[in-house]
Amino acid sequence: MNHADLVTATAAYAAAKNAHDADAVAAAYASDGVYRSIGFGEPIQGHEALKGFYQALFTALPDYHGEFEGIAYGTDTAVAWGRFRGTIAADFLGLGAKIGRPVDIPVTFVCTFRDGLLLSDVGYFDVATFCEQTGIRLASLRPTIGGGFIPGYEAFWAAPDPDLVPQIGTEDLRSTWVGRPGEIVGINEYQDHIRDTTELIAGVQVEVIDFLAEDDVVFIEFVATGTVNGQPVRFTGLDRFHFRDGRVCDGLTMYDDSVIRRALEVGK
Structure with missing residues (x-):
């Protein structure tokens, strides 16, 4: 593939995306061509899978527009x-x-061609930035992260039962909670x-x-969410857990406890 053909093919592919023409985008690929976003799914x-993907993209972003800030060409790669x-x-x-x-996402695309058609297009962008801007949970893109702990965590806090605590932690579990003096030592104290x-x-x-x-x-x-002293409360926070042999051995729970303290002051 000569340089002029590579420049033309790359420009046509980019133009098809900016025209939101999913058929033309898919047709720019070889029959075995692949699109891959690093850190974003499979x-x-x-052609059919690619067409479906780009149709979904252009439906979600009907004003999608890509703009190159620079481009470099190799033998068959842009x-x-x-x-x-x-x-x-x-x-x-x-x-x-x-x-x-x-x-508004910074991105780099590595496009490799064969006989004038895309063999692969690999997109590199910061997935955390993408999730922050779109409101998509990072966990939705990486559902295997965290193993089986997250479903159990969600199930426990949907209907908390302290008697279940020994099933999730080691005997020597240590934990620190914001607003609580000292460290929690041992599964019984944590329970x-x-x-x-x-x-x-x-x-x-x-949640x-x-x-x-x-x-x-x-x-x-x-x-x-819940009720403290008859007052509805809602606060956000962060849990950090270390595991040993599949059980929590160390934890840190951080949140704004002023919400709870204010509720406790009501009526005093």
Whole structure:
């Protein structure tokens, strides 16, 4: 593939995307061509799958526009960098994108051609930035992260039962909670603390906003609701858990406890 043909093919592919023409975008690929976003789901291969993906993209971002800030060419590869922009108008692939959110993402595409058609296009962009701007939970893009702990965490806090605590922690579990003096040491003390918490915050429920895990550490962003001293309360926080042999051995719970303290002051 000569340089002129490479420039022409790359420009035509970019123009088809900016024209929101899913048929033309898919036709730019070889029959075994693949699109892949690093850190974002599985590779998409084949004309029908590619067409469906780009139709979903252009539905979610009807004003999608990509703009190159620079481009470099090799023998059969073009590397383009710039930004893509748009406004979320519909959900994207069932991931929970928030309608009305503006998107402006720095991105680099590495496009490899064969006989004038795309063999692969690999997009590199910061997934955390994408999730922050679209409102998509990072966990939705990486559902295997965190193993089986997150469903259990959600089930526990949907209907808290302190008697279940020994099933999730090691005997020597250590934990620190904001607003509570000293460290919690041992599974029995942790169980007592959870019992005290469920009594203090009547009807407490915790919903996972997002989570991320690596190796034996899990971070969970949450929102909690309940009633304290007859007053409805709502607060956000962060849990960090270390695991050993599948059980929590160390924890840190951080949240704004002023919400609870203010509720306790009512009527005094």
